[in-house]
Amino acid sequence: MVFDSIAEPGHEQVSYFSDPETGLQAIVAIHDTSLGPSLGGTRIRDYESEDAALTDVLRLSEAMTYKAAATDLPLGGGKAVIVGDPAEVKTEDALEAYGRAVDCLGGRYITSVDINSGAEEMDIVARETDHVVGGSDGLGNPSEVTAHGVFHGIRACAEHVYGTDSAGDLDVVVQGLGKVGYLLAEELLEHGASVTISDVNRDAIDEFTAAHDVDVVAPDDIYEQPCDVFAPCAIGGIVNDETIDQLECDIVAGSANNVLAERRHADELAERDILYAPDYVINAGGLITVGKEHLGGTYDEAYAEAEAIGDRLGEMIDRAETDDCTVLDAADAYARERIDASETVTPALPSN
Numbered sequence: 001m002v003f004d005s006i007a008e009p010g011h012e013q014v015s016y017f018s019d020p021e022t023g024l025q026a027i028v029a030i031h032d033t034s035l036g037p038s039l040g041g042t043r044i045r046d047y048e049s050e051d052a053a054l055t056d057v058l059r060l061s062e063a064m065t066y067k068a069a070a071t072d073l074p075l076g077g078g079k080a081v082i083v084g085d086p087a088e089v090k091t092e093d094a095l096e097a098y099g100r101a102v103d104c105l106g107g108r109y110i111t112s113v114d115i116n117s118g119a120e121e122m123d124i125v126a127r128e129t130d131h132v133v134g135g136s137d138g139l140g141n142p143s144e145v146t147a148h149g150v151f152h153g154i155r156a157c158a159e160h161v162y163g164t165d166s167a168g169d170l171d172v173v174v175q176g177l178g179k180v181g182y183l184l185a186e187e188l189l190e191h192g193a194s195v196t197i198s199d200v201n202r203d204a205i206d207e208f209t210a211a212h213d214v215d216v217v218a219p220d221d222i223y224e225q226p227c228d229v230f231a232p233c234a235i236g237g238i239v240n241d242e243t244i245d246q247l248e249c250d251i252v253a254g255s256a257n258n259v260l261a262e263r264r265h266a267d268e269l270a271e272r273d274i275l276y277a278p279d280y281v282i283n284a285g286g287l288i289t290v291g292k293e294h295l296g297g298t299y300d301e302a303y304a305e306a307e308a309i310g311d312r313l314g315e316m317i318d319r320a321e322t323d324d325c326t327v328l329d330a331a332d333a334y335a336r337e338r339i340d341a342s343e344t345v346t347p348a349l350p351s352n
Helices: 002-007 050-070 092-103 119-125 143-162 179-190 202-211 219-224 264-271 285-295 299-305 308-323 327-341
Strands: 013-019 024-032 038-045 076-083 109-112 171-175 194-198 229-232
Touching: 013 050, 013 092, 024 038, 024 050, 024 092, 038 050, 038 119, 038 285, 050 076, 050 285, 050 327, 076 092, 076 109, 092 119, 109 119, 143 179, 143 229, 143 285, 143 299, 143 308, 171 179, 171 219, 179 194, 179 202, 194 202, 194 219, 264 327, 285 299, 308 327
Parallel strands: 038 076, 038 109, 171 194, 171 229
Antiparallel strands: 013 024, 024 076
16 A cells, blocks of 8 residues: 555655554655755644545645745655544654654654644654754744735736736635634735635634624635635635636635645636646745745745745746646646756764
8 A cells, every 4th residue: 555655656755653652653754855855744633544644644745845846945845644633642752752753764854833733742842853843942933924925926826817916906805714814814905905704713704804894705605706816725625626616716826735626627727717826836935934944044034035936936827828738737847847957865864
């Protein structure tokens, strides 16, 4: 099962870690280190099965390779999952055991925050390894940087579709008011955009509408809401066979990962003249932040560099037109060219 699963995407290494004493069960997937050591978060989740956990970590680690390459970072792609109910498996002993597991990879994998793991968990992991970023002594929460990058990505899309990058001319529907969606909606409003919001969490809606005068759409009605830009900032797979015909927008561009249920949906959006901004390109602000922490730099530098996401996305949109392909194809080609042109980098082992 494992060998078959890693053959097609070309993973370099998949490591299983188990610590019976603490109950730790983790999988670390290193997809590609051609551009540098692999970097990716640790997701803690109660998966339905071991196969489901493996599928998730393989998919996510491959996406990190393309995200790093498309962001021009000297990093490779990796990801880790800790299997189990977060309420039960996020013990200090288990996280320390996980830190030792990361450390034994010798710097080929650098871990960070993800779903159900934050700065507090990274601080515990850091007791056992130096190959970790995103702790409390790091650059801080990357959500603002991610939202800023998405904002500039939306501007790049608008420039292509409408001939102007002014947010003040846009009607944007933001799906999901989590850490990034909330900040994106605020930045859009600050620049004069008309914003409509939707979230399954009524408290999030109430908090936002208490501070801002915006329209609210029920979650079930969000896809058919007429707008210029549909910005998915919640769960993945929301552009699928059921929703794609409901979309009443010219642009799909948001912070959510894996927006497309299947790759073919990029072609179907293009057939409908809807411009899709590949999620791993437009939401790379978080990776820029932790990458800056690993490579050396400041939060302000990461925030400023997130603006370049718009320029890079604009180049990919132009390339898609020239090559008569989707923007997703153009983004993949951009990333692959960087990877193929590089020499494999083997990180030095940590000194004693």
